[in-house]
Amino acid sequence: MSDITFSVTATAASPTRTDVQARNFSLVLDEPPSLGGTDSGPNPVEYELASLAGCLNVTGHVVAREMGISIESLTMTLSGALNPAKFMGQSDADRAGFKGITVEMKVSSSADEATLEKWRTTVESRCPVSDNLVNGTGVSIKVTT
């Protein structure tokens, strides 16, 4: 299969608000007032969790089809904790981002527990966003004026 390239463009509408264009879709990211923003949309790390949720859904259904198991319903809660001190320039003691992400998946399926465990590990390894987070991904930033 050939590589697929995905791209978005983004504009700083304010120091906290970012307007993103992904193909024909517009997204708004902001920070809540408690983090200095104007709360026009979810913040970047909430988008990070949303990205993982969407990827686990799609991958979950692809893998379930392959395994011949049904998923009647799927809901998830995703959480992560971070210390804002490094982001704010106050301390390097903790890393900047989430220290870890937990995902609780509630699945309605007739598959037994061992089958769902195999499903879970397969989904985790084949989900592109999970792979990018768990195994790390190079980010190359070029600045022009």
Next chain:
Amino acid sequence: MSDITFSVTATAASPTRTDVQARNFSLVLDEPPSLGGTDSGPNPVEYELASLAGCLNVTGHVVAREMGISIESLTMTLSGALNPAKFMGQSDADRAGFKGITVEMKVSSSADEATLEKWRTTVESRCPVSDNLVNGTGVSIKVTT
């Protein structure tokens, strides 16, 4: 500073569409028809790029304030390529996610080149989403029925 916990909830509206709730905000993720979806929203890896864009904007302005430099405008293009073969279960030759992410930042600022280079490296290290991608982040998935 204390840790801050961020959470979202998600529902599989279809095998490709995910409805996410982040506080009072609703987000829709889907896949384009070319990837088997109904194109109700950007796809998960486009959200991943959006998340990084938003984080670089916020962190960019925090660091600029500290350094005493102005940012009159900031636009970005973010891109990544991935091979869908692992996601589709066809091959493990390539990783599942983006092989790398490139960010082109166009900054309008009176700061000189050396100052902007220091700004860039500081932003990259202090942006939570960039940290999560570059340095890797544990994802713990628990399935309940």
